[in-house]
Amino acid sequence: MGLFVILYFAFLIIASCLAAFYEKRGVFMMLFSLTLVSFILGIVGGAGALRFIAIAAAVLAFAAGISYAFKEFLVIIAPRNTSKELKTAPLTAAFGMFVIFTYAIAGIFAPWIAPHGESEVISSAFAPADANMLLGADQLGRDMFSRIIYGARNTVGLALLATLAAFLMGALAGLLAAVKGGWFDQFMGRFADVIMSIPSLIFALLMLSIFGPQIGVIIVAVAIIYAPRVFRLTRAVAGNVVVMDYIEAAKLRGEGDWYLIRKEILPNSTAPLVAEFGLEFCFVFLLVAGLSFLGLGIQPPTADWGSMVRENATLISFGDITPLIPAAAIALLTVAVNFVVDWMLWRSSGLKEQ
Incomplete structure (x- = not known):
């Protein structure tokens, strides 16, 4: 059993016990359910399955944190009546608003954000990602x-x-x-x-x-x-x-x-x-x-x-x-x-x- 597996289950069990001790039933059910699912998937898929679960959980936690911070930001800058409504918004709605805001910024400021032109050929076809092209090149060598x-x-x-x-x-x-x-x-x-x-x-x-x-x-x-x-x-x-x-x-x-x-x-x-x-x-x-x-x-x-x-x-x-x-x-x-x-x-x- 690798060190990662030991630390993974130790974290989940300790976090579940703390949630139960402080009577956070929702958090406890989520963490302990994740522990049971991880145990079953770990038997079937090994450490690779646990790493995938850990990465997925980290991504979800990061998205939840960004959503909460963005909601609080909107509550502060919004007018009073709108602020009251935003306080009741769930994290899913806050996440949706953050994504829409990100897409709007990308669309409005595309010429300043994009490092190259949309039709500019800068490399060979299907070139791999590098420091100049974060996602590689397409079939014509465009970024x-x-x-x-x-x-x-x-x-x-x-x-x-x-x-x-x-x-x-x-x-x-x-x-x-x-x-x-x-x-x-x-x-x-x-x-x-x-x-x-x-x-x-x-x-x-x-x-x-x-x-x-x-x-x-x-x-x-x-x-x-x-x-x-x-x-x-x-x-x-x-x-x-x-x-x-x-x-x-x-x-x-x-x-x-x-x-x-x-x-x-x-x-x-x-x-x-x-x-x-x-x-x-x-x-x-x-x-x-x-x-x-x-x-x-x-x-x-x-x-x-x-x-x-x-x-x-x-x-x-x-x-x-x-x-x-x-x-x-x-x-x-x-x-x-x-x-x-x-x-x-x-x-x-x-x-x-x-």
């Missing part, structure tokens, strides 16, 4: 790290623009349908059903095949695909508001439709709409990355995470994880946004801790 940084601007920026377009179209149509009702409401509902019945990927591929893989075409196609989803939610939320007494009172005062939307309906529908925006961004982000992987999204030499996975996929056959780095960037942002959206949905649902 992978620089292209990952620029991809945060291009991929996330395009997804954000497409989400904004879809949300504006769908939310506006849903609010108008709720306020006007009648034939307009019925027509918009049936039109949304028709659009939603078409598979999103097939519709996007058809649009891009006809009009070409241009940025404007991608934004319009994605907006048309996801606007009906936003319409359905907005119509349902606004439909519950328009039947309230204060809406009837506003109508009796002679207020118009735009006044009702701006002053009465939107302020009472903000929370679910903001959460829906986060969910729609995840769907749009994955669709844009998928289109780029198929060669119909952002075109070379512009850096894009989806196309980077496709261009470097041959490295997987040689045991190189380089193609997994842009895929991990896509997955990490999707998970982070979902963490924040889950917290916002919890807040808007009225489930408050007493």
Whole structure:
């Protein structure tokens, strides 16, 4: 039995005993469960399995520490009302906000952060990582790290623009349908059903095949695909508001439709709409990355995470994880946004801790 194994189990047992002594039941259950799992996996996989568990636990602990520190930072700098809400945020939501903040900084300041240009050839094809290239080179000899940084601007920026377009179209149509009702409401509902019945990927591929893989075409196609989803939610939320007494009172005062939307309906529908925006961004982000992987999204030499996975996929056959780095960037942002959206949905649902 190696020294690492002895120190590993000694740390877990001592930490479990301390947690039990100070009556920290949650911490004790977590540590002792980890001890039992480590014991079983250690028998099966040996010291290698224990090292993997230790590394994974250290990464999780580091992520938890960063999330807690970032939440406290936001609590200090935020306005008083927002600060009270942030104090109730779980570590998962804080982690999601930290990841979103990191991606935003990388996208905005990409030319200053990236050591090389996104299309600059600086080495041979598939060159290994060194002091000049942290993640090695791609199939043309371009710096992978620089292209990952620029991809945060291009991929996330395009997804954000497409989400904004879809949300504006769908939310506006849903609010108008709720306020006007009648034939307009019925027509918009049936039109949304028709659009939603078409598979999103097939519709996007058809649009891009006809009009070409241009940025404007991608934004319009994605907006048309996801606007009906936003319409359905907005119509349902606004439909519950328009039947309230204060809406009837506003109508009796002679207020118009735009006044009702701006002053009465939107302020009472903000929370679910903001959460829906986060969910729609995840769907749009994955669709844009998928289109780029198929060669119909952002075109070379512009850096894009989806196309980077496709261009470097041959490295997987040689045991190189380089193609997994842009895929991990896509997955990490999707998970982070979902963490924040889950917290916002919890807040808007009225489930408050007493």
